[in-house]
Amino acid sequence: MDLSQAYSSMWADIAAALPLVIVSLAGLVVVVFDAYRNRHAATPLITLAALVLAFAVEIPALSADGTAFHGMLRIGGAAAFVNLLILGSGILTVMLAMPYLKRLDMHIGEVYSMVLFATAGMLMLGAANHLVTIFVGLETMSVCLYILTGLVRKNQGAIESALKYFLLGAFSTGFFLYGMALLYGATGTMSLSDMQVAAGSGSVMFWAGVALLLVGFLFKVSAVPFHMWTPDVYQGAPTPLVGFMSTASKAAAFAALITVLVLALPPERWTGVLAVFAVITMVIGNVLALSQSNVKRMLAYSSIAHAGYILVALAAGTPEGYSGALFYLLVYTVMNIGAFGVMSQLEWDDAQGSTQSLDSLAGVGYRRPLLGWTMVFFMFSLAGFPPLAGFLGKWAVFAPAIDADLVWLAITGVLASAVSAYYYLRVLVVFFMKSARDGEPGTAAGEAFVIPTMTRGVLIFCTALLVVLGVTTFAWDLTGTFFG
C-alpha cells in the first residue's frame, strides 16, 4: 500500500474513531496530571468528562456504517451501539467508584487511567474488524483489568484473585493467539470481512483455528467450562469495578464474537457448538449460584448464567439473534451495574471488608430503603420479570432460538432462569423478610454511613432505565436495524 494513500484518509479515520482517540488521550492526560498533582480531586472529573465527551461524540455514529483505518475498525451500527454501552458503563462505574475509592483510601490517579485505558481497549475490541485489532483490544483491556482487580494490594484476597485472573487470562490469550495463527495459515488473511470467502467451506486447520479462537472468547465472556476465574475475581476486586468488568468487558467480547460469527465464518456450522456451550453455561452457572452465601460470588455465577442466555441468541444464528444479544447486553449492563452498585454501598463494615454474606444483610431493606427498593428492581429484572427490562431481554434472546427451531434450547433456558429466580429472590428475602439480630456486624457502622448523592443518582438512574427499557421498545428496535 502506498504510504501517501494511507495518510490521505488519516484525518477521516481519526474523526471516525474519535471516541477511542478521546478516551486514549484522556488516559495519558490522567497519567501525566497525576504525576504532578498526586491524588488531586480533579482526576476523576477529567476521566468522567472524557467518557461523557466520547459518549456524546459516539451518538451520531449510530446511523453510520463503514470502516476506518483500512478496514481495521468498523464504524457505526452495532459497533457504535456497543461503544455507547461500554462508555455508559464506564461513566456509571466512575461515578460509583469515586466515593467508594475515597472511603477505601485508594483514591489514586492510576485507577482512573487504568479505567480509561481498559475502556479504550474495549472500544477497540467492540469495533474490531480485523484479527489484529481484536487482539490488541483484548490485551489492552485484559491487562488493565488484571491491575484493577489487584488494586487493594494490602488485601490478600485481592492479590490472589488478580494473580489467578492474570495466569488464566494469559493462558487463554495463548489459545487465542494460536487460533489466530491457524486462521491466518488457512485463509491467508487477518481481515474478518475477507475471511469467509477465503475459507470456503473450511479446512481442518481453519476449524481448528476457529475452535481455539472460540476458547479465547468464551474465556473472556466467562462461559462454562472457562468460567473458573470469575467468582474469585468478582469477589476479590473492588465492587464498583466488578460492575464494570462484568458488563463492559463482556459486551466488548460478545460484540467481537458476533463480528467473527457474522463476517468470518461460513454460516450454520457452529450453531450446535454454541448451543451446547449455552446449555452448560446456563445450567451450571445457575445451579452453582444457588449454593452461594456470598452475594458478590452469587452475582458472579449469575453473570456466568447470563452469558449463557446470550449464547442462546448467538446459537440461533439469525439477525434477530444477534440484535437480541446486543439488546440483552444493554439490559444486563444496566441491571448488573445497579446490583453491584448497591452491594458496594453495603460494604460498610471496614475497609474492603464486610463479609458480603447474605446473613450479614438481614433487614437491610428497612434500614436503607433506597438500596433495598432499588435492589428489588435489579433482582426482579435479573430474574426476568416483566414489566422490567430483564423480561424483554430474555424475550429478545429466547425468541430467535425458538424461531430457529431450537425450542429445546429455549426450554432449557427458561427452566434455568426459573432456578435463578430462587437465588435472586433470596437476596430480597434477606433484605426484607428477615430482621437483623443484635450484635451482628454492620448494623452500627451502617447507621452512620451516608449514601453519597452521586451513588443515589446512579442507582435511581439504573432503576428508571430498567423500567423505561422494559415498557418501551426503542432500544430493541434500534438493535434490530444493525444486522441484515
Added chain:
Amino acid sequence: MVSLVIFLPLVGAVLTMLARSESAIRWSALLVTSATFLLSLGLYFQFDPGVSTQAVPQMAQISDLWFPDSMDIKYFVGIDGLNLLLIMLTTLLGPIVVLSSWTYIGKNHKPYYTLLLVLQTGVTGVFAAFDIFLFYIFFELTLIPMYFIIGIWGGENRVYAAVKFVIYTLVGSLLMLVALIFLGYAAGDAINAGVFTTDWYKLVAFNMPLGTQNWLFLLFALAFAIKVPLFPLHTWLPDAHVQAPTGGSVVLAGVLLKMGTYGLVRFCLPFFPNAAQDYAMLFAVLAVIGIVYGALVSRAQTDAKKLVAYSSVSHLGFVVLGIFAFNVEAMQGAMIQMINHGISTGALFLIVGMLYERRHTREMSDYGGIAKSVPVLTFFMVVSVLASAGLPGLNGFVGEFLILIGSFSSTSLASPWLVVVATTGVILAAVYLLYMVYAMFWGTLDRDENRDMKDLNKRELGLLIPLAVLMVVMGLAPSPFLAKSEPAVKDLLETIETKRLAAEEMASSAQALPLTID
C-alpha cells in the same frame, strides 16, 4: 374506560407512596379502589351481551405504539362475556381487601397498600388483555406484589410459602412463554404475512397443525393448572394461603386462582381445540381427584384457614371439570362458579381473619361455642359456609349444579361416573364446612377469652354485607349474571367446534393424499 379501570389502582399506588401518615395511606387506598369499583360498574352496565364479540371486544382500546414495526404486539384491552364478571369481582374485592387490612396489617403500611394496588392493576389487566403478550406481562406482574405480601406480612413460615408460590408459578409461566413465542411465530408465518403476532383474535383464527397442538397445549395448560391449582400441582396453595395475611388470602383465593381457570377458557381451548378435547379426559379425572381429595383433606384439618384453603382445591376442581365438558351448561356453570368461589371463599377467609385478629389463633379447638359471644359474625359465617357448600338458594348451588348437569351429558367426557364421583364432593363440602361451624361456633363456650370476644364492628360489617347480599342475589336470581356471559360462551364453543373439525379435515386429507396419488 377499560384502561382507566386497569391503571387507576396503579395511580393510586403512587398516591399511597407519597402519602405521609398511616391514615392517609389507608384512606387513599380505599378511595382509589372504591373509585375503581364505581368506574367498573360503568363497564357492567355499558356491556351489551347482544352485541357480538366475535371480531372485536366491546369497549376495546387498541394502540400499536408499543411495538411499532417489527412485531404485531399491541396494547389491546376490552370486555367480552368471558371477562366482564371477573373484572367486576376484582374491582369489588379491591376496597374490601383494603378494609380488611385496616387493622390487621401491623407494620410497614406504605409498601403493603402500594403493592396491593399494583396487584389489582395486574389482575385486572390479566382479565382485560386481548393480546397474549400483554396478558403475559400482567400475569407475571401479579407475582411480584403477591410475593412481598406473603413474604413480609405473612405468618411464621412466610418466606418458604412466598418463595414456593413464586417458583411454582414461574416454572409454569416460563414454559408457557416458550409456547407462546412459538405460537406467535407459527401464526405469524401462516396468516399474518410473516409478522410475529400475539393478537388473540388472529391466534384464534389460526389453525395449529395437530401434532404441534399437543405440546403447545400441554405447556399452556401446565402454567394454568399450576395457577388453578389442579391436583397434583396444588401443594403451593395451602402454604401460600395459610401464611398470607387475610387481605392477601382474599385476593389469592378470590381472583388470582381464577387467572388459571380463565386462562384455560380464554387461551387453551380456542387456540388448541383438538388437543384440548384429546386431553379433556385427563383434566377431568385430575379435576375430580382434586374435588374429592381436596374435600377429604379439608375434613382432616385442625386449622380453620387451612381448611378453607384446601376447600379451594375442591371447588376449583368443579370449575376445571366444567371447562373440559365442552358444552354450554357446564361452561356457563364454570364461569359463574369462578365468581361464586371468589365471593364465598373470600368471605370465609375474611371471617377467619377476623377471628384471628381477635384471638391470634386459627386452631379450631381453641374456639367453641362462640356463637353466643359473637352472634353477628356467626350469622355471616353460616351464610358463607352454606353458600360455599352449595345450598340451593345461595350462589354456590347455581354453579355446581350447572357444572354437574353439563358434565353428565357431555360427549367429551366418556363416562357419567366421573360426575357421580364429583357429586360426592358436594356432600363432602357440606361435611367439612359444617364440621368447622360446629367445632368453632357451637358446643360449649368454655374459654374465658372466647367469652369476651367482641362482635363485628361497623367496618367489618361494611365489608361482609355486600358479599352476603351477592350470595343471596346470585343464588336467587342468577340469570342476569349468566346472561352476560352466555353469548360469549356459545361463540367460544362454536369456534372450538369449527376449528376442531377443520383441523381434523386437514389432517385426514393430508393422510388421504398419498392414496389418491396411487
